[in-house]
Amino acid sequence: MALHVMEEANRCLGCKKPRCQEGCPIHTNIPEVIRLLKANRLNDAGWMLFENNPLTTVCALVCNHENQCEGHCVRGIKDSPVHFSIIESYISSTYANQMTKGPAKPNGRRAAVIGAGPAGLTIAIILARYGYKMTIFDCRDKIGGVLRYGIPDFRLPDSVLDDLAYRHLELKGIEFRPNTYIGSAITIDDLFRDGYQSVFVGAGLWKPRRLNIRGESLGHVTYAINYLASPSAFRLGERILVIGTGNSAMDCARTAIRQGARFVTCVNLTDKLTASQYESSYARLEGVSFLYNKCTLEIRQDGVILADSQVDEAGQVSPIPGTEKLYPCTGVIVAVSQGAESNLVSTTRDIDTSKTGLLTVDEDGHTSRPGVFAAGDAASGARTVVEAVANSKRVAEAMHEYMQSLPLPRTTDYPDAPVVSFAEASAQAEQEL
Ligand SMILES: Cc1cc2nc3c(=O)[nH]c(=O)nc-3n(C[C@H](O)[C@H](O)[C@H](O)COP(=O)(O)OP(=O)(O)OC[C@H]3O[C@@H](n4cnc5c(N)ncnc54)[C@H](O)[C@@H]3O)c2cc1C
Numbered sequence: 100m101a102l103h104v105m106e107e108a109n110r111c112l113g114c115k116k117p118r119c120q121e122g123c124p125i126h127t128n129i130p131e132v133i134r135l136l137k138a139n140r141l142n143d144a145g146w147m148l149f150e151n152n153p154l155t156t157v158c159a160l161v162c163n164h165e166n167q168c169e170g171h172c173v174r175g176i177k178d179s180p181v182h183f184s185i186i187e188s189y190i191s192s193t194y195a196n197q198m199t200k201g202p203a204k205p206n207g208r209r210a211a212v213i214g215a216g217p218a219g220l221t222i223a224i225i226l227a228r229y230g231y232k233m234t235i236f237d238c239r240d241k242i243g244g245v246l247r248y249g250i251p252d253f254r255l256p257d258s259v260l261d262d263l264a265y266r267h268l269e270l271k272g273i274e275f276r277p278n279t280y281i282g283s284a285i286t287i288d289d290l291f292r293d294g295y296q297s298v299f300v301g302a303g304l305w306k307p308r309r310l311n312i313r314g315e316s317l318g319h320v321t322y323a324i325n326y327l328a329s330p331s332a333f334r335l336g337e338r339i340l341v342i343g344t345g346n347s348a349m350d351c352a353r354t355a356i357r358q359g360a361r362f363v364t365c366v367n368l369t370d371k372l373t374a375s376q377y378e379s380s381y382a383r384l385e386g387v388s389f390l391y392n393k394c395t396l397e398i399r400q401d402g403v404i405l406a407d408s409q410v411d412e413a414g415q416v417s418p419i420p421g422t423e424k425l426y427p428c429t430g431v432i433v434a435v436s437q438g439a440e441s442n443l444v445s446t447t448r449d450i451d452t453s454k455t456g457l458l459t460v461d462e463d464g465h466t467s468r469p470g471v472f473a474a475g476d477a478a479s480g481a482r483t484v485v486e487a488v489a490n491s492k493r494v495a496e497a498m499h500e501y502m503q504s505l506p507l508p509r510t511t512d513y514p515d516a517p518v519v520s521f522a523e524a525s526a527q528a529e530q531e532l
Contacts, residue, residue, distance in 0.1 A: 104189045108133050111181045114173055119183060122171030125152050125489040129168060129183055145194020148187060153224040153267060154488050156195055157246060158187035160255050163375050163486050164395055195262060202272035203303060207507050210498060211295040213237075213281045213443070216244020217487040218301030219474025224267050231301035231502070233273045234295070238280040242268065244303050246484065248328040249347065251354050282443035287450075287471060294508045297498050300458060300466070300473040301491065304437040304481055310342065314398030315433070323434035324348045330354050335430025337361045340403050342395050343434035349378040351432045352387040360430075364388045366395060368408055368416050372506030390426075394418040400426040436481060447471075455480070464494030474496050 116133045117187045119129045128147065135144035148155040161260065164184045166171070172180030196273045209232040212219040223233040241247055243260045253422075263347070268275055279285065290298050309315060309323030321333055323343070327350055339360045344367040363386070370391045372379050380532045396418060397404040406418035436490075439456030451459040451467040457480055458473040460466055466473050473493045475487040519527075 104186055107182050107186055108136050109488075110159075110174060110362065112173060118171040118173060118183070119168040122166075122167045124485045125158075125484070125492075126181075127151055127155075127168070127187070132184060132190065133181075133183075134495075135406045136186065141190060142197060142372045143191050144193060145197070145423065148191050148250055149194070150400055152485070152488055153221055153375070154186055154484065155187060155191040156259050156263065157186055157255065158485050158488070159191055159334075160259065161246075161378075163483060165375060165377055167476075167485070195266060199270060201270060201479075202249070203228055203230045205232060208502050208505075209295050209508070210502065211232065211290045211298045212301060213234065213241035213287075213298065214241070214244060214301035214303060214475070214477070215275065216301055216303050216475060217246065217484045218303075218477075219244070219299065220263070220494050221269070221488045221491035222291065222299045222301065222472075222474075222498065224275050225273070225492065226498060227273050229499055231499075232278060235268070236276045236279045236281050236285070237274065238278065240277045244276060244301075249324060249350070251327065251330075251350050251357075253353070253357065254350070256315075280442075282446045285448045287443075287447040296502045297470045297472060297496055297504055299464075299479055299498065300443065301473065301475040301487075302440070302443055302475045302477045303456070306438045306440045307433065307438045308438055309393055310435065311395055314403075317398060317400060318400055319400070319429060319435065320431045323351050323432055324437055326432050327354065330358050333358075333430070335360065335432070337411045338428045339363045339429040339430045340426060341365045341434055342403075342421055343367075344389065345373040345434065345436065346375060347436075348377050348434035349374045349382045349387075351434050352382050353385055355430075355432070356385050356387065360404060362388075362426075364426075366391055366393050366403075366405060368394065369410065370394070384462070384464070389456060396423060398431055401425070403431060406414045442444060457473070462493070463497035464490070465497065470501065474503075 103210060113130045117130045120126055132147055144385045161437060164532055168183045169180040176179050209424045210226055212235040214235040215235050219235055223235050227233045242264050246255060287298050305323055319335060326333060337360055339355045341348050344365045348365050352365055355363050392408045393405040394408045396406055404423050405426050407422040408416050409419050410416050415435050441456055444450050444452055449468040458466055458478045460473050464472040464474045465528045472494050474490040
């Protein structure tokens, strides 16, 4: 691996105007990282990667490199581009082992993060560096959001997220409160009551988009985001139709193959796949087939009714009458994207949303309610990991500025209450028994 990495690093031309850096949404200083590596300064290169992008170990594995850094590499015009993804993966995963520093000096303030996905993690990590006491709330039992409960383990192993949880959260004193849905027993107002001086919402998009057709509620049907959260919980049989051809459809199809399905077919509305070329080519390689130009009309216990599709001048796709046919299958996965859930907002006053339920924010992530900030998919709509991190970096600075303008918070309503020793408390408890 190391030799391969150095071979790739040696192919870098060190361009004065690095197009790779421009193509990277978080503007990683790629030529400088490669220069440091070539100068045997791996730790400096690693430090630089983590300072710029706390989720560098993740991005190295899941970014859409073909459209970002590698897609912009000058070498790629005539030859293959420098594969920075493997260089980043090597440096960041090696350097991560050196990251054992404890928490920063506390600054007496606390902030709350709703959602332990890429957006929330970035906010918590950056604000903890400034000395804020950070608490992350998530309705799941572990950190990661889509990284853990969406992207399959064969693309992003859980060990990468566990390592991130240890180094960036545990060692830095960031608290994680699992299995806690904000907007149910606890609301955003409760967080302000309890002394959090600002609240970040990075709740992502977890409400599956429906097809709105007959049969969607049958027992052998599921939505992509529900399936990917725990694929082994489902019994979808050997012949699966995946409705949709985006990246999450590819994740479902490839996961279904690993779960034992023998025939997996993705159904596409038009003649163009929406998944990236890498993802669809892996799916093909693993035996997934594709049906093009098909509208999904109805789901039945024995299969799915599809019709040929047509596109009108306005770009609207519709079924061609008379072409309906039954495509037999044992299970159906609907993978046509996700939208926002409304609970969080409906339990909080003064937070504006768009018509589609996305949180309304300015470019620094301020929502319509002072002290509440947002970024990631919940504000931008479905995007990518690196974009969630890049936007959240800006928002973390805005939260810092906001909190610094406030007086230090009161930590209790009873500052003069005497302390009961543990021995006294135990004796008292026994007497009361
Ligand atoms: C299947 C799939 C595959 C993808 N693959 C890629 C890829 O390969 N590369 C890439 O760059 N992007 C990929 N994406 C997109 C990328 O994962 C998202 O853009 C990114 O995860 C958004 O980060 P986020 O922090 O905004 O939200 P999320 O990752 O969705 O995290 C939100 C978190 O908030 C929690 N939450 C929600 N509501 C509440 C609440 N009320 N209270 C407490 N917790 C709450 C959720 O449990 C979750 O942990 C993929 C998306 C999907 C669905």
